[in-house]
Amino acid sequence: AQTVTQSQPEMSVQEAETVTLSCTYDTSESDYYLFWYKQPPSRQMILVIRQEAYKQQNATENRFSVNFQKAAKSFSLKISDSQLGDAAMYFCAYRSGIEETSGSRLTFGEGTQLTVNP
Amino acid sequence: KAGVTQTPRYLIKTRGQQVTLSCSPISGHRSVSWYQQTPGQGLQFLFEYFSETQRNKGNFPGRFSGRQFSNSRSEMNVSTLELGDSALYLCASSWGTGVQETQYFGPGTRLLVL
Numbered sequence: 001a002q003t004v005t006q007s008q009p010e011m012s013v014q015e016a017e018t019v020t021l022s023c024t025y026d027t028s029e030s031d032y033y034l035f036w037y038k039q040p041p042s043r044q045m046i047l048v049i050r051q052e053a054y055k056q057q058n059a060t061e062n063r064f065s066v067n068f069q070k071a072a073k074s075f076s077l078k079i080s081d082s083q084l085g086d087a088a089m090y091f092c093a094y095r096s097g098i099e100e101t102s103g104s105r106l107t108f109g110e111g112t113q114l115t116v117n118p
Numbered sequence: 119k120a121g122v123t124q125t126p127r128y129l130i131k132t133r134g135q136q137v138t139l140s141c142s143p144i145s146g147h148r149s150v151s152w153y154q155q156t157p158g159q160g161l162q163f164l165f166e167y168f169s170e171t172q173r174n175k176g177n178f179p180g181r182f183s184g185r186q187f188s189n190s191r192s193e194m195n196v197s198t199l200e201l202g203d204s205a206l207y208l209c210a211s212s213w214g215t216g217v218q219e220t221q222y223f224g225p226g227t228r229l230l231v232l
Binding site: 037042043044045046047050091099102103104105106107108109110111 | 149151155160163166168174176208210212215219221222223225228
C-alpha cells in the first residue's frame with residue numbers, strides 16, 4: 001500500500017517571502033501521479049499543482065512549483081512571493097497510475113498548516 | 119460551469135440514527151468519489167462510483183454505503199451512527215476514471231454525531 005508523509009504539521013512565512021513544504025511517499029509502483037491540494041478555512045479542497053511521475057520536468061503553476069525527486073520519493077511544494085490568501089492547510093496526495101486496481105483513489109498526507117504573516 | 123455541490127452542508131444526528139448525504143458532480147462528470155476527513159485519521163477514501171457502479175472501496179465498515187444515479191448524482195449513507203462518524207465528508211468528481219483525470223472537490227458536509 002502507498003503512504004504519504006508530511007513531516008511539517010505547521011509552517012509560517014512572511015508575506016512576499018518563499019516557503020517550501022515537504023512531502024515524501026512510499027510506493028512500489030513506477031507509474032503514479034502526485035498532487036498538492038490546498039484547503040482554506042472554507043474547507044473546499046483546491047488543486048494547486050500536479051506532477052506525473054514519468055515526467056522529469058518539475059511542474060510549475062504561477063507562484064507554485066514542485067521539486068520532484070523520484071529516486072528519493074520526495075515531492076516538495078515551493079510557494080514564491082507568498083500572499084495572505086495562501087494561508088491554508090496543504091495536502092500532498094498520491095494517485096496510482098494503475099487505474100484498474102486503484103481507480104481514482106487519492107492517498108493523502110497528514111497536511112501542513114501554512115500561516116502567512118503580514 | 120457550476121462546481122461540485124454537496125447537501126446538506128451541516129448535519130447533527132444522534133448515535134444509532136442513519137444519515138444520507140448527497141453529492142452533485144460538475145455537469146458532464148460521471149465519476150464521483152467520497153472521502154472522510156477527521157482530525158485523528160485525516161483524509162480517507164470511502165468509495166468511488168462511475169456510471170452507477172462502485173469501482174473502488176476503502177477500508178470502512180459495511181455501515182457506510184453509497185450509490186450513484188443515472189444523472190451521476192451520488193449519495194452516501196451511514197447507518198447506525200457512532201460518535202466516531204463525526205467528520206467532514208467530501209466528494210470529488212471527474213469526467214472519467216482515467217489516470218489523467220483531475221478531481222474537483224465539493225465544499226463538504228460536516229456531520230456531528232451526538
